[in-house]
Amino acid sequence: MRFAVLVFPGTWSDWDCVYALEDLGQTAERVWHRETALDDYDGVILPGGFSYGDHLRCGAIARFSPVMSALERFAASGKPVFGSCNGFQILCEAGLLPGVLQRNASMQFRCQPQQLSVERVDSGFTGACEPGQIVQLPISHGEGQYFAPPQVLDELEDAGRVLFRYHGENPNGSLRDIAGIVNPAGNVLGMMPHPERASDALLGGTDGNYIWRSIIEHWG
């Protein structure tokens, strides 16, 4: 597959995502946020970082970057879009996913290995996982407390759109332990943890590859 890895001013996980995808034999290109076309790609990654310095709200300014119109069209076409950390925040601000990521309940920036339960394995993003699997991915954020009104949370649960939950300690106070959700069509995933930082044994874990491999198997 050919992936676009979007780069906003302040994005910092872009090279890690490129490394992880190329390591799995894919093509991955960093795409500057002023691009207006994504038609040549099979998947789009919104990496972590601090786009626009997190000013106003995390992801609030990035949402108006020129590439975002192309991203909306890309998402509507059914191809996979994956946002991690700041990428998740941008997807929520852009309205491609519901809810918002608030300041961690602890007021602490949390940078630690985190266990996650995989809630379903029949999705395009988790097909390579085993039912009931627990994966371990790094988290690194100060604003990852997932919030949405109760009726939105119920809709997410009823439609099976919660793909990942924090297992064990909830590191940020996210409602219903939500760590990652998809859009109604199931082709846009946002999650706070960083699979690209668990994609090589040298980094202490390779569980991130379950997500990359799932995407490649489903959409490749």
Add this chain to the structure above:
Amino acid sequence: MQYKAEIHVTLKRTVNDPQGLAIRGGLHSLGFETVESVRAGKFIEVWLEADSAQEAQRLADDMSDRLLANPVIEDYRVELVAADQARTSPRSAGGGVT
């Protein structure tokens, strides 16, 4: 005509405010033991040109709805001041800092 819109962005009542709780803890540590609750928000000054106060209000509401506040968790309130009545102009204020 130039207007100054003073936009107060606050968290909805039903939304947890970790920042306010941390500030409350700090105030308690300082000895302000009677502090019961603190809510933190944002204050944004926008200087703009508009033909009328209504137009300035409409623009301030529109920018608040679309960018300055996130309707999922935040409310906002706009107070409009004609710039000639405002204490400081944006130029002499060095980028809006009063």
